[in-house]
Amino acid sequence: MANSDQSSDPTVQLREYVARGGYGPGAKLPPERKLTDDLGLSRSTLRKALDVLEREGVIWRHVGRGTFVSQDTEVEPPDALVDLGRKLTPFRMMRARVAIEPAIAREAAINASAEDIAQMEMAQQAAYSAETWRAYEKQDDLLHRAVAEAADNPLLLYLFDQLNQVRRAVAMGNVTRRTARPSREHVSFAEHEVLVAAIRNHDPQAAYEAMRTHLRSVSARLFEVG
Amino acid sequence: MANSDQSSDPTVQLREYVARGGYGPGAKLPPERKLTDDLGLSRSTLRKALDVLEREGVIWRHVGRGTFVSQDTEVEPPDALVDLGRKLTPFRMMRARVAIEPAIAREAAINASAEDIAQMEMAQQAAYSAETWRAYEKQDDLLHRAVAEAADNPLLLYLFDQLNQVRRAVAMGNVTRRTARPSREHVSFAEHEVLVAAIRNHDPQAAYEAMRTHLRSVSARLFEVG
DNA sequence: CACTCCGAATTGGTCGACCAATATCTACCA
DNA sequence: TGGTAGATATTGGTCGACCAATTCGGAGTG
Numbered sequence: 001m002a003n004s005d006q007s008s009d010p011t012v013q014l015r016e017y018v019a020r021g022g023y024g025p026g027a028k029l030p031p032e033r034k035l036t037d038d039l040g041l042s043r044s045t046l047r048k049a050l051d052v053l054e055r056e057g058v059i060w061r062h063v064g065r066g067t068f069v070s071q072d073t074e075v076e077p078p079d080a081l082v083d084l085g086r087k088l089t090p091f092r093m094m095r096a097r098v099a100i101e102p103a104i105a106r107e108a109a110i111n112a113s114a115e116d117i118a119q120m121e122m123a124q125q126a127a128y129s130a131e132t133w134r135a136y137e138k139q140d141d142l143l144h145r146a147v148a149e150a151a152d153n154p155l156l157l158y159l160f161d162q163l164n165q166v167r168r169a170v171a172m173g174n175v176t177r178r179t180a181r182p183s184r185e186h187v188s189f190a191e192h193e194v195l196v197a198a199i200r201n202h203d204p205q206a207a208y209e210a211m212r213t214h215l216r217s218v219s220a221r222l223f224e225v226g
Numbered sequence: 227m228a229n230s231d232q233s234s235d236p237t238v239q240l241r242e243y244v245a246r247g248g249y250g251p252g253a254k255l256p257p258e259r260k261l262t263d264d265l266g267l268s269r270s271t272l273r274k275a276l277d278v279l280e281r282e283g284v285i286w287r288h289v290g291r292g293t294f295v296s297q298d299t300e301v302e303p304p305d306a307l308v309d310l311g312r313k314l315t316p317f318r319m320m321r322a323r324v325a326i327e328p329a330i331a332r333e334a335a336i337n338a339s340a341e342d343i344a345q346m347e348m349a350q351q352a353a354y355s356a357e358t359w360r361a362y363e364k365q366d367d368l369l370h371r372a373v374a375e376a377a378d379n380p381l382l383l384y385l386f387d388q389l390n391q392v393r394r395a396v397a398m399g400n401v402t403r404r405t406a407r408p409s410r411e412h413v414s415f416a417e418h419e420v421l422v423a424a425i426r427n428h429d430p431q432a433a434y435e436a437m438r439t440h441l442r443s444v445s446a447r448l449f450e451v452g
Numbered sequence: 453c454a455c456t457c458c459g460a461a462t463t464g465g466t467c468g469a470c471c472a473a474t475a476t477c478t479a480c481c482a
Numbered sequence: 483t484g485g486t487a488g489a490t491a492t493t494g495g496t497c498g499a500c501c502a503a504t505t506c507g508g509a510g511t512g
Binding site (some may be wrong): 453454455456457458459460461462463464465466467468469470471472473474475476477478479480481482 | 483484485486487488489490491492493494495496497498499500501502503504505506507508509510511512
Protein backbone atom coordinates (compact mmCIF):
# COMPACT_ATOMS: atom_id res chain seq x y z
CA MET A 1 0.00 0.00 0.00
CA ALA A 2 2.78 2.32 -0.90
CA ASN A 3 2.16 6.01 -1.20
CA SER A 4 -1.38 5.76 0.08
CA ASP A 5 -1.29 9.31 1.43
CA GLN A 6 -1.67 11.99 -1.19
CA SER A 7 -0.35 14.95 0.81
CA SER A 8 2.91 16.31 -0.51
CA ASP A 9 4.18 17.37 2.91
CA PRO A 10 6.03 14.41 4.42
CA THR A 11 5.27 15.57 7.96
CA VAL A 12 1.54 15.73 7.31
CA GLN A 13 1.78 12.37 5.60
CA LEU A 14 3.45 10.82 8.64
CA ARG A 15 1.00 12.45 11.01
CA GLU A 16 -1.92 10.96 9.09
CA TYR A 17 -0.24 7.58 9.06
CA VAL A 18 0.02 7.62 12.84
CA ALA A 19 -3.52 8.90 13.29
CA ARG A 20 -5.10 6.46 10.87
CA GLY A 21 -2.99 3.54 12.01
CA GLY A 22 -4.70 3.64 15.38
CA TYR A 23 -1.48 3.90 17.34
CA GLY A 24 -2.47 4.78 20.88
CA PRO A 25 -0.20 6.28 23.52
CA GLY A 26 2.76 4.03 24.14
CA ALA A 27 2.27 2.04 20.96
CA LYS A 28 5.32 1.09 18.93
CA LEU A 29 5.46 2.39 15.40
CA PRO A 30 6.87 0.25 12.57
CA PRO A 31 10.62 0.58 12.01
CA GLU A 32 11.85 3.32 9.73
CA ARG A 33 12.48 0.92 6.86
CA LYS A 34 8.88 -0.19 6.83
CA LEU A 35 7.64 3.38 7.14
CA THR A 36 9.64 4.42 4.10
CA ASP A 37 7.92 1.67 2.14
CA ASP A 38 4.45 2.45 3.46
CA LEU A 39 4.76 6.18 2.88
CA GLY A 40 6.85 6.06 -0.26
CA LEU A 41 9.53 8.29 1.20
CA SER A 42 13.26 8.02 1.40
CA ARG A 43 14.76 7.46 4.79
CA SER A 44 16.24 10.96 4.99
CA THR A 45 12.90 12.59 4.31
CA LEU A 46 11.09 10.30 6.68
CA ARG A 47 13.60 10.98 9.43
CA LYS A 48 13.17 14.71 8.99
CA ALA A 49 9.44 14.28 9.50
CA LEU A 50 10.10 12.09 12.52
CA ASP A 51 12.36 14.83 13.91
CA VAL A 52 9.50 17.30 13.73
CA LEU A 53 7.10 14.98 15.52
CA GLU A 54 9.70 14.22 18.14
CA ARG A 55 10.31 17.91 18.80
CA GLU A 56 6.59 18.34 19.24
CA GLY A 57 6.59 15.52 21.75
CA VAL A 58 4.20 13.39 19.69
CA ILE A 59 6.62 10.49 19.43
CA TRP A 60 9.61 9.21 21.31
CA ARG A 61 12.59 7.40 19.79
CA HIS A 62 15.42 5.31 21.09
CA VAL A 63 18.20 3.52 19.27
CA GLY A 64 17.87 -0.21 19.18
CA ARG A 65 14.34 -0.13 20.54
CA GLY A 66 12.17 1.72 18.11
CA THR A 67 9.77 4.62 17.82
CA PHE A 68 6.84 5.03 20.17
CA VAL A 69 3.81 7.27 20.51
CA SER A 70 4.04 9.50 23.59
CA GLN A 71 1.63 9.58 26.47
CA ASP A 72 -0.50 12.56 25.58
CA THR A 73 -0.78 13.66 29.19
CA GLU A 74 2.76 14.76 29.65
CA VAL A 75 3.58 18.44 29.26
CA GLU A 76 6.43 19.18 26.96
CA PRO A 77 9.38 21.06 28.48
CA PRO A 78 10.83 23.88 26.37
CA ASP A 79 13.17 23.04 23.50
CA ALA A 80 16.19 24.44 25.28
CA LEU A 81 15.81 21.98 28.14
CA VAL A 82 15.28 18.99 25.89
CA ASP A 83 18.34 19.97 23.89
CA LEU A 84 20.38 20.30 27.04
CA GLY A 85 19.24 16.92 28.27
CA ARG A 86 20.11 15.33 24.99
CA LYS A 87 23.68 16.47 24.85
CA LEU A 88 24.42 16.40 28.56
CA THR A 89 26.22 13.32 29.80
CA PRO A 90 24.73 11.63 32.87
CA PHE A 91 28.03 12.30 34.58
CA ARG A 92 27.81 16.05 34.14
CA MET A 93 24.19 16.00 35.17
CA MET A 94 25.05 14.30 38.46
CA ARG A 95 27.96 16.66 38.88
CA ALA A 96 25.54 19.58 38.68
CA ARG A 97 23.23 17.96 41.21
CA VAL A 98 26.11 17.45 43.63
CA ALA A 99 27.01 21.10 43.20
CA ILE A 100 23.55 22.62 43.53
CA GLU A 101 21.37 20.51 45.79
CA PRO A 102 23.54 20.63 48.92
CA ALA A 103 23.44 24.42 48.75
CA ILE A 104 19.66 24.25 48.60
CA ALA A 105 19.57 21.81 51.51
CA ARG A 106 21.52 24.31 53.58
CA GLU A 107 18.90 26.96 52.96
CA ALA A 108 16.20 24.42 53.74
CA ALA A 109 17.74 23.70 57.13
CA ILE A 110 17.58 27.40 57.92
CA ASN A 111 14.06 28.08 56.75
CA ALA A 112 12.12 24.81 56.94
CA SER A 113 8.69 25.08 58.48
CA ALA A 114 6.95 22.29 60.36
CA GLU A 115 4.82 21.60 57.31
CA ASP A 116 7.85 21.32 55.10
CA ILE A 117 9.35 18.75 57.41
CA ALA A 118 6.09 16.83 57.60
CA GLN A 119 6.11 16.70 53.81
CA MET A 120 9.58 15.20 53.82
CA GLU A 121 8.68 12.60 56.39
CA MET A 122 5.66 11.61 54.39
CA ALA A 123 7.73 11.05 51.27
CA GLN A 124 10.21 9.11 53.32
CA GLN A 125 7.55 6.76 54.71
CA ALA A 126 6.07 6.26 51.26
CA ALA A 127 9.51 5.42 49.91
CA TYR A 128 9.95 2.77 52.59
CA SER A 129 6.81 0.98 51.56
CA ALA A 130 7.39 1.32 47.83
CA GLU A 131 6.77 -1.96 46.06
CA THR A 132 8.60 -1.10 42.87
CA TRP A 133 11.66 0.91 41.92
CA ARG A 134 9.43 3.18 39.92
CA ALA A 135 7.32 4.03 42.94
CA TYR A 136 10.43 4.51 45.00
CA GLU A 137 11.89 6.96 42.53
CA LYS A 138 8.70 8.96 42.56
CA GLN A 139 8.90 9.34 46.33
CA ASP A 140 12.57 10.14 46.09
CA ASP A 141 11.67 12.95 43.71
CA LEU A 142 9.05 14.21 46.12
CA LEU A 143 11.49 14.19 49.02
CA HIS A 144 14.08 16.18 47.13
CA ARG A 145 11.48 18.66 45.98
CA ALA A 146 10.16 19.04 49.51
CA VAL A 147 13.68 20.04 50.52
CA ALA A 148 13.80 22.62 47.74
CA GLU A 149 10.42 23.99 48.84
CA ALA A 150 11.63 24.24 52.40
CA ALA A 151 14.36 26.62 51.29
CA ASP A 152 11.55 29.18 51.13
CA ASN A 153 13.05 30.87 48.08
CA PRO A 154 11.04 30.86 44.84
CA LEU A 155 14.16 31.38 42.77
CA LEU A 156 15.96 28.40 44.26
CA LEU A 157 12.82 26.32 43.81
CA TYR A 158 12.62 27.40 40.19
CA LEU A 159 16.23 26.50 39.54
CA PHE A 160 15.70 23.13 41.22
CA ASP A 161 12.74 22.43 38.97
CA GLN A 162 14.75 23.34 35.89
CA LEU A 163 17.52 21.03 37.02
CA ASN A 164 14.98 18.29 37.51
CA GLN A 165 13.46 18.67 34.07
CA VAL A 166 16.86 18.35 32.50
CA ARG A 167 17.55 15.36 34.71
CA ARG A 168 14.49 13.60 33.39
CA ALA A 169 15.52 14.39 29.81
CA VAL A 170 18.97 12.90 30.21
CA ALA A 171 19.26 9.43 28.80
CA MET A 172 20.40 7.35 31.72
CA GLY A 173 20.85 4.20 29.72
CA ASN A 174 20.37 0.96 31.50
CA VAL A 175 20.33 1.53 35.23
CA THR A 176 20.66 -1.99 36.39
CA ARG A 177 19.19 -2.63 39.80
CA ARG A 178 20.44 -5.46 41.90
CA THR A 179 17.16 -6.31 43.54
CA ALA A 180 13.60 -6.54 42.26
CA ARG A 181 12.32 -3.95 44.72
CA PRO A 182 13.86 -1.43 47.11
CA SER A 183 15.00 -3.16 50.25
CA ARG A 184 15.01 -1.66 53.70
CA GLU A 185 18.76 -1.86 53.67
CA HIS A 186 19.04 0.32 50.57
CA VAL A 187 21.74 2.84 51.41
CA SER A 188 19.67 5.83 50.35
CA PHE A 189 17.20 5.25 53.18
CA ALA A 190 19.81 5.84 55.84
CA GLU A 191 21.17 8.84 53.94
CA HIS A 192 17.73 10.34 53.66
CA GLU A 193 17.26 9.86 57.38
CA VAL A 194 20.39 11.81 58.12
CA LEU A 195 19.35 14.57 55.73
CA VAL A 196 15.86 15.02 57.12
CA ALA A 197 17.18 14.88 60.68
CA ALA A 198 19.63 17.68 59.93
CA ILE A 199 16.88 19.81 58.47
CA ARG A 200 14.62 19.02 61.42
CA ASN A 201 17.38 20.22 63.76
CA HIS A 202 17.89 23.34 61.67
CA ASP A 203 21.53 22.48 61.25
CA PRO A 204 22.60 24.02 57.90
CA GLN A 205 26.07 22.56 57.75
CA ALA A 206 24.86 19.05 58.58
CA ALA A 207 22.11 19.30 55.97
CA TYR A 208 24.63 20.45 53.40
CA GLU A 209 26.94 17.55 54.21
CA ALA A 210 24.12 15.03 54.27
CA MET A 211 22.83 16.01 50.85
CA ARG A 212 26.32 16.04 49.43
CA THR A 213 27.12 12.64 50.84
CA HIS A 214 23.85 11.25 49.58
CA LEU A 215 24.29 12.50 46.01
CA ARG A 216 27.89 11.42 45.86
CA SER A 217 26.87 7.96 46.93
CA VAL A 218 24.13 7.86 44.28
CA SER A 219 26.68 9.07 41.77
CA ALA A 220 29.21 6.46 42.81
CA ARG A 221 26.66 3.69 42.42
CA LEU A 222 25.67 4.97 38.98
CA PHE A 223 29.15 5.23 37.57
CA GLU A 224 30.91 2.47 39.40
CA VAL A 225 33.26 0.71 37.06
CA GLY A 226 31.74 -2.71 37.61
CA MET B 227 41.24 26.71 6.02
CA ALA B 228 39.03 23.72 5.86
CA ASN B 229 37.95 21.99 9.03
CA SER B 230 39.46 24.62 11.28
CA ASP B 231 36.96 23.90 14.05
CA GLN B 232 37.71 20.87 16.13
CA SER B 233 34.29 20.28 17.65
CA SER B 234 32.53 17.19 16.41
CA ASP B 235 29.06 18.67 16.76
CA PRO B 236 28.26 20.41 13.46
CA THR B 237 25.93 22.86 15.17
CA VAL B 238 28.51 24.21 17.61
CA GLN B 239 31.00 24.20 14.77
CA LEU B 240 28.73 26.49 12.79
CA ARG B 241 27.99 28.60 15.84
CA GLU B 242 31.68 29.18 16.39
CA TYR B 243 32.17 30.00 12.74
CA VAL B 244 29.54 32.72 12.98
CA ALA B 245 30.88 34.01 16.29
CA ARG B 246 34.51 34.07 15.23
CA GLY B 247 33.74 35.38 11.76
CA GLY B 248 32.57 38.63 13.24
CA TYR B 249 29.19 38.55 11.54
CA GLY B 250 27.14 41.27 13.19
CA PRO B 251 23.35 41.54 13.09
CA GLY B 252 22.09 41.76 9.54
CA ALA B 253 25.34 40.49 8.04
CA LYS B 254 25.16 38.04 5.16
CA LEU B 255 26.81 34.69 5.72
CA PRO B 256 28.73 32.95 2.93
CA PRO B 257 26.65 30.67 0.69
CA GLU B 258 26.15 27.10 1.77
CA ARG B 259 28.68 25.79 -0.72
CA LYS B 260 31.42 27.93 0.77
CA LEU B 261 30.39 27.01 4.29
CA THR B 262 30.65 23.32 3.50
CA ASP B 263 34.24 23.92 2.34
CA ASP B 264 35.16 26.11 5.32
CA LEU B 265 33.68 23.77 7.88
CA GLY B 266 34.50 20.50 6.16
CA LEU B 267 30.90 19.33 6.25
CA SER B 268 28.60 17.92 3.63
CA ARG B 269 25.72 20.08 2.58
CA SER B 270 23.12 17.87 4.28
CA THR B 271 24.89 18.10 7.59
CA LEU B 272 25.48 21.80 7.27
CA ARG B 273 21.84 22.42 6.41
CA LYS B 274 20.75 20.50 9.47
CA ALA B 275 22.90 22.77 11.61
CA LEU B 276 21.51 25.82 9.82
CA ASP B 277 18.00 24.51 10.57
CA VAL B 278 18.79 24.48 14.27
CA LEU B 279 20.14 28.04 14.25
CA GLU B 280 17.15 29.19 12.25
CA ARG B 281 14.73 27.62 14.72
CA GLU B 282 16.56 29.45 17.49
CA GLY B 283 16.16 32.69 15.58
CA VAL B 284 19.89 33.26 15.30
CA ILE B 285 19.84 33.34 11.51
CA TRP B 286 17.38 34.02 8.77
CA ARG B 287 17.29 32.39 5.33
CA HIS B 288 15.63 33.08 2.04
CA VAL B 289 15.89 31.30 -1.28
CA GLY B 290 17.88 33.11 -3.89
CA ARG B 291 19.07 35.76 -1.45
CA GLY B 292 21.19 34.03 1.13
CA THR B 293 21.56 33.50 4.86
CA PHE B 294 21.65 36.40 7.28
CA VAL B 295 22.29 36.94 10.97
CA SER B 296 19.14 38.06 12.75
CA GLN B 297 18.73 41.59 13.99
CA ASP B 298 17.55 41.05 17.51
CA THR B 299 20.35 39.26 19.27
CA GLU B 300 18.75 40.20 22.56
CA VAL B 301 16.95 37.17 23.86
CA GLU B 302 13.78 38.11 25.59
CA PRO B 303 13.36 36.25 28.87
CA PRO B 304 10.24 34.10 29.06
CA ASP B 305 7.28 35.45 30.97
CA ALA B 306 7.83 33.01 33.79
CA LEU B 307 11.22 34.54 34.57
CA VAL B 308 9.97 38.10 34.44
CA ASP B 309 7.13 37.14 36.76
CA LEU B 310 9.52 35.47 39.13
CA GLY B 311 11.76 38.51 39.13
CA ARG B 312 8.83 40.77 39.81
CA LYS B 313 7.66 39.01 42.92
CA LEU B 314 11.06 38.02 44.24
CA THR B 315 12.52 40.30 46.88
CA PRO B 316 16.09 41.47 46.26
CA PHE B 317 17.03 39.83 49.52
CA ARG B 318 15.90 36.39 48.38
CA MET B 319 17.56 36.90 45.03
CA MET B 320 20.90 37.60 46.69
CA ARG B 321 20.32 34.68 49.03
CA ALA B 322 20.00 32.42 46.01
CA ARG B 323 23.17 33.84 44.49
CA VAL B 324 25.09 33.20 47.69
CA ALA B 325 23.80 29.64 47.67
CA ILE B 326 24.44 28.81 44.02
CA GLU B 327 27.43 30.72 42.70
CA PRO B 328 30.03 29.47 45.20
CA ALA B 329 29.15 25.92 44.21
CA ILE B 330 29.71 26.84 40.57
CA ALA B 331 33.00 28.53 41.43
CA ARG B 332 34.17 25.30 43.02
CA GLU B 333 33.52 23.40 39.80
CA ALA B 334 35.25 26.18 37.88
CA ALA B 335 38.39 25.80 39.96
CA ILE B 336 38.46 22.13 39.09
CA ASN B 337 37.81 22.43 35.36
CA ALA B 338 38.98 25.87 34.26
CA SER B 339 41.05 25.94 31.07
CA ALA B 340 43.69 28.52 30.26
CA GLU B 341 41.26 30.30 27.97
CA ASP B 342 38.63 30.46 30.69
CA ILE B 343 41.10 32.09 33.02
CA ALA B 344 42.24 34.51 30.33
CA GLN B 345 38.60 35.49 29.88
CA MET B 346 38.29 36.23 33.59
CA GLU B 347 41.44 38.31 33.64
CA MET B 348 40.23 40.29 30.68
CA ALA B 349 36.95 41.13 32.40
CA GLN B 350 38.91 42.04 35.51
CA GLN B 351 41.14 44.47 33.66
CA ALA B 352 38.20 46.01 31.88
CA ALA B 353 36.45 46.46 35.21
CA TYR B 354 39.45 48.30 36.60
CA SER B 355 39.37 50.83 33.84
CA ALA B 356 35.60 51.24 33.82
CA GLU B 357 34.63 54.90 33.76
CA THR B 358 31.06 54.46 34.88
CA TRP B 359 29.23 52.19 37.26
CA ARG B 360 27.24 50.91 34.34
CA ALA B 361 30.37 49.82 32.50
CA TYR B 362 31.72 48.31 35.68
CA GLU B 363 28.59 46.25 36.21
CA LYS B 364 28.80 44.93 32.68
CA GLN B 365 32.34 43.67 33.28
CA ASP B 366 31.29 42.26 36.62
CA ASP B 367 28.61 40.31 34.79
CA LEU B 368 31.15 39.04 32.29
CA LEU B 369 33.51 37.92 35.02
CA HIS B 370 30.85 35.96 36.84
CA ARG B 371 29.72 34.37 33.61
CA ALA B 372 33.29 33.45 32.70
CA VAL B 373 33.44 31.59 36.00
CA ALA B 374 30.24 29.74 35.16
CA GLU B 375 31.62 28.84 31.75
CA ALA B 376 34.81 27.56 33.31
CA ALA B 377 32.78 25.01 35.26
CA ASP B 378 32.62 23.14 31.95
CA ASN B 379 29.11 21.93 32.61
CA PRO B 380 26.35 23.10 30.24
CA LEU B 381 23.70 22.45 32.85
CA LEU B 382 25.39 24.61 35.47
CA LEU B 383 25.90 27.31 32.87
CA TYR B 384 22.25 27.16 31.95
CA LEU B 385 21.15 27.45 35.56
CA PHE B 386 23.52 30.38 36.05
CA ASP B 387 22.01 32.15 33.05
CA GLN B 388 18.52 31.59 34.37
CA LEU B 389 19.56 32.98 37.73
CA ASN B 390 21.04 35.98 35.98
CA GLN B 391 17.94 36.69 33.94
CA VAL B 392 15.87 36.71 37.09
CA ARG B 393 18.45 38.93 38.75
CA ARG B 394 18.12 41.49 36.01
CA ALA B 395 14.33 41.38 36.32
CA VAL B 396 14.40 41.99 40.06
CA ALA B 397 13.63 45.57 40.97
CA MET B 398 16.68 46.68 42.89
CA GLY B 399 15.22 50.04 43.77
CA ASN B 400 17.64 52.83 44.37
CA VAL B 401 21.11 51.45 44.69
CA THR B 402 22.87 54.47 46.00
CA ARG B 403 26.53 54.63 45.14
CA ARG B 404 28.88 56.62 47.26
CA THR B 405 31.21 57.64 44.46
CA ALA B 406 30.62 58.85 40.96
CA ARG B 407 32.72 56.11 39.42
CA PRO B 408 34.26 52.84 40.64
CA SER B 409 37.42 53.56 42.57
CA ARG B 410 40.46 51.34 42.69
CA GLU B 411 39.77 50.80 46.34
CA HIS B 412 36.34 49.35 45.68
CA VAL B 413 36.19 46.21 47.81
CA SER B 414 34.99 44.01 45.01
CA PHE B 415 38.24 44.41 43.11
CA ALA B 416 40.23 42.73 45.86
CA GLU B 417 37.57 40.05 46.23
CA HIS B 418 37.61 39.33 42.54
CA GLU B 419 41.38 39.04 42.66
CA VAL B 420 41.17 36.40 45.36
CA LEU B 421 38.51 34.52 43.40
CA VAL B 422 40.40 34.44 40.13
CA ALA B 423 43.61 33.52 41.89
CA ALA B 424 41.91 30.55 43.54
CA ILE B 425 40.58 29.37 40.20
CA ARG B 426 43.97 29.89 38.59
CA ASN B 427 45.50 27.70 41.30
CA HIS B 428 42.79 25.08 40.78
CA ASP B 429 41.90 25.29 44.46
CA PRO B 430 38.19 24.38 44.69
CA GLN B 431 37.72 25.14 48.35
CA ALA B 432 39.40 28.53 48.09
CA ALA B 433 37.33 29.42 45.05
CA TYR B 434 34.18 28.42 46.89
CA GLU B 435 35.10 30.55 49.88
CA ALA B 436 36.15 33.49 47.73
CA MET B 437 32.90 33.59 45.82
CA ARG B 438 30.89 33.20 48.99
CA THR B 439 32.79 35.98 50.73
CA HIS B 440 32.41 38.23 47.72
CA LEU B 441 28.67 37.75 47.40
CA ARG B 442 28.07 38.12 51.11
CA SER B 443 29.97 41.38 51.03
CA VAL B 444 27.92 42.60 48.07
CA SER B 445 24.82 41.53 49.91
CA ALA B 446 25.87 43.29 53.09
CA ARG B 447 26.48 46.53 51.23
CA LEU B 448 23.11 46.27 49.52
CA PHE B 449 21.07 45.67 52.60
CA GLU B 450 23.00 47.55 55.21
CA VAL B 451 20.64 49.40 57.46
CA GLY B 452 22.02 52.84 56.72
C1' DC C 453 16.68 55.48 -21.64
C1' DA C 454 13.40 51.86 -20.36
C1' DC C 455 12.01 47.31 -20.70
C1' DT C 456 12.49 42.32 -21.21
C1' DC C 457 14.54 38.17 -20.75
C1' DC C 458 17.94 35.03 -19.63
C1' DG C 459 21.42 33.07 -16.82
C1' DA C 460 24.03 32.90 -12.53
C1' DA C 461 23.73 32.56 -7.64
C1' DT C 462 21.45 30.81 -3.79
C1' DT C 463 18.46 28.23 -0.67
C1' DG C 464 14.78 24.23 -0.55
C1' DG C 465 13.98 19.46 -0.75
C1' DT C 466 14.52 14.54 -1.89
C1' DC C 467 17.06 10.41 -2.69
C1' DG C 468 19.89 6.26 -1.66
C1' DA C 469 24.00 4.55 0.31
C1' DC C 470 27.08 3.95 4.00
C1' DC C 471 28.67 2.96 8.80
C1' DA C 472 28.08 3.71 14.06
C1' DA C 473 25.70 3.05 18.44
C1' DT C 474 22.46 0.76 21.07
C1' DA C 475 18.99 -2.68 22.46
C1' DT C 476 17.02 -7.24 22.13
C1' DC C 477 16.85 -11.92 21.04
C1' DT C 478 18.97 -16.60 20.49
C1' DA C 479 21.82 -20.33 20.59
C1' DC C 480 25.23 -22.46 22.80
C1' DC C 481 27.92 -24.05 26.61
C1' DA C 482 29.06 -25.06 31.44
C1' DT D 483 19.37 -24.29 34.69
C1' DG D 484 21.81 -20.06 34.09
C1' DG D 485 24.72 -17.11 31.97
C1' DT D 486 27.47 -15.38 28.19
C1' DA D 487 28.62 -14.26 23.53
C1' DG D 488 27.23 -13.44 19.14
C1' DA D 489 23.63 -12.40 15.71
C1' DT D 490 19.86 -9.39 14.57
C1' DA D 491 16.94 -5.32 14.69
C1' DT D 492 16.59 -0.55 15.12
C1' DT D 493 17.59 4.36 15.36
C1' DG D 494 21.60 8.04 14.77
C1' DG D 495 24.39 10.53 11.67
C1' DT D 496 27.04 11.76 7.52
C1' DC D 497 27.85 11.97 2.70
C1' DG D 498 27.34 13.38 -2.19
C1' DA D 499 24.29 13.80 -5.94
C1' DC D 500 20.28 15.45 -8.07
C1' DC D 501 16.65 18.88 -9.40
C1' DA D 502 13.21 22.75 -8.04
C1' DA D 503 12.13 27.49 -6.62
C1' DT D 504 13.44 32.12 -5.97
C1' DT D 505 16.14 36.33 -6.38
C1' DC D 506 19.14 39.44 -8.69
C1' DG D 507 21.95 41.54 -12.10
C1' DG D 508 23.36 42.28 -16.66
C1' DA D 509 23.04 41.78 -21.64
C1' DG D 510 20.33 42.71 -25.33
C1' DT D 511 16.54 45.20 -27.71
C1' DG D 512 13.14 48.63 -28.84
